[in-house]
Amino acid sequence: SLTLADVDPELAAAVQREERRQEDHIELIASENYASPQVMAIQNSVFTNKYAEGYPGKRYYSGCEHVDVAERLAIERLKTLFDCDYANVQPHAGAQANAAVFLALARPGDTVMGMNLAQGGHLTHGNPSNFSGRHYRIVPYGLDPGTGLIDYDAMERIALEARPKMLIGGFSAYSRHLDWARMRAIADKAGAVFWVDMAHVAGLVAAGEYPDPLPHAHVVTSTTHKTLRGPRGGIILAKGQDEDFCRRLDSAVFPGIQGGPLMHVIAAKAVAFQEALRPEFKAYQRQVVRNARAMAAVIQQRGYTIVSGGTDNHLMLIDLSARPYTGKDADAALADAWITTNKNSVPNDPRSAFVTSGLRIGTPAVTTRGFGVAECEHVAGWLCDILDALESGGDALTAMREQVREQVVALCRRHPVYR
Numbered sequence: 001s002l003t004l005a006d007v008d009p010e011l012a013a014a015v016q017r018e019e020r021r022q023e024d025h026i027e028l029i030a031s032e033n034y035a036s037p038q039v040m041a042i043q044n045s046v047f048t049n050k051y052a053e054g055y056p057g058k059r060y061y062s063g064c065e066h067v068d069v070a071e072r073l074a075i076e077r078l079k080t081l082f083d084c085d086y087a088n089v090q091p092h093a094g095a096q097a098n099a100a101v102f103l104a105l106a107r108p109g110d111t112v113m114g115m116n117l118a119q120g121g122h123l124t125h126g127n128p129s130n131f132s133g134r135h136y137r138i139v140p141y142g143l144d145p146g147t148g149l150i151d152y153d154a155m156e157r158i159a160l161e162a163r164p165k166m167l168i169g170g171f172s173a174y175s176r177h178l179d180w181a182r183m184r185a186i187a188d189k190a191g192a193v194f195w196v197d198m199a200h201v202a203g204l205v206a207a208g209e210y211p212d213p214l215p216h217a218h219v220v221t222s223t224t225h226k227t228l229r230g231p232r233g234g235i236i237l238a239k240g241q242d243e244d245f246c247r248r249l250d251s252a253v254f255p256g257i258q259g260g261p262l263m264h265v266i267a268a269k270a271v272a273f274q275e276a277l278r279p280e281f282k283a284y285q286r287q288v289v290r291n292a293r294a295m296a297a298v299i300q301q302r303g304y305t306i307v308s309g310g311t312d313n314h315l316m317l318i319d320l321s322a323r324p325y326t327g328k329d330a331d332a333a334l335a336d337a338w339i340t341t342n343k344n345s346v347p348n349d350p351r352s353a354f355v356t357s358g359l360r361i362g363t364p365a366v367t368t369r370g371f372g373v374a375e376c377e378h379v380a381g382w383l384c385d386i387l388d389a390l391e392s393g394g395d396a397l398t399a400m401r402e403q404v405r406e407q408v409v410a411l412c413r414r415h416p417v418y419r
């Protein structure tokens, strides 16, 4: 039979090069991870061929008995994982899970409060360029400029004045615990629904390594591919809500914003949730946090500033605003040394989101490939070596880049991702 290389050599070669890149580069993008071979394998199954609009047992198409098994397993495992009683596993991605919550629980024009994108929030929490910012009246909250921590007093003041329909908790670039109970109290006082988007920390929450929002939030959304280490996708969860509330969420996903669910991805979610229920997953998440702390300590010892002074989760934001180069420069210099990060705005960043004055790094991917504290300390040291050299400029950077890249590849080869 014909292989992909026979029928589409260009794409086969691109995949092969990407495999090599993932093996030989150190992945510090905080939202990325390596799914298991089993999670990847089931996405390559015949489930991809099946239309299954509707929900298990209530489909609009025949022949759904086997994909129903997959969706029911995904739902049940997910409810066990997060100790909750409602789960929807159909959102194609995190953004779709969030769109469904907006559709279910607010009307266009309603006031909604979310964390400012420039201070750690996500696009779908009300950025003007996103559907959320276009169709809803967004009132952002943010950080205390002195501490880099969320300013709950200001949040409360804004909420009591704006009376939002929903208060969104959750972030893409914040390295501390959130006080879910405090946020729920603020939402209650303001008469708002409290919605938590735990996309970044879902794996940590599942393992008990980050405060659990489910006892506090009316509704929780997440991606499945970050710390949770599943396939790319989204989920919606709730605990203790009435049937009508849950039905609104289901019908917002389908038929509200989606057509046929991606049954091969839902099956892969089921596999990932089973993996996450194993004791090894808890140990993995514990190591993710330990590794992040170890990296933060080295970076701070080397004289670099971390927003909020450190990390309690899997990520941190390095503030480069006092340096003579930008977040974009730092990202590019590290990429040349085969360390992958992303430029990121820091609080009150004077530069645009395309340039920025910060770098976001995280440990989920390197921990999956087996890096412990010692390896992460080395990586943090190399990262600082590159940033130091970037500041010196010229030949220093070229030499350092070669030196670091060699060590990066050697370390990666000792910790293969898939082989």
Ligand code: PLP
Pocket: 031, 093, 094, 095, 096, 098, 122, 124, 170, 171, 172, 197, 198, 199, 200, 223, 233, 234
């Ligand atoms: N919510 C948060 C907090 C995120 O960080 C992200 C992705 O970075 C998303 C939602 C969106 O997820 P997706 O990229 O799967 O649409």
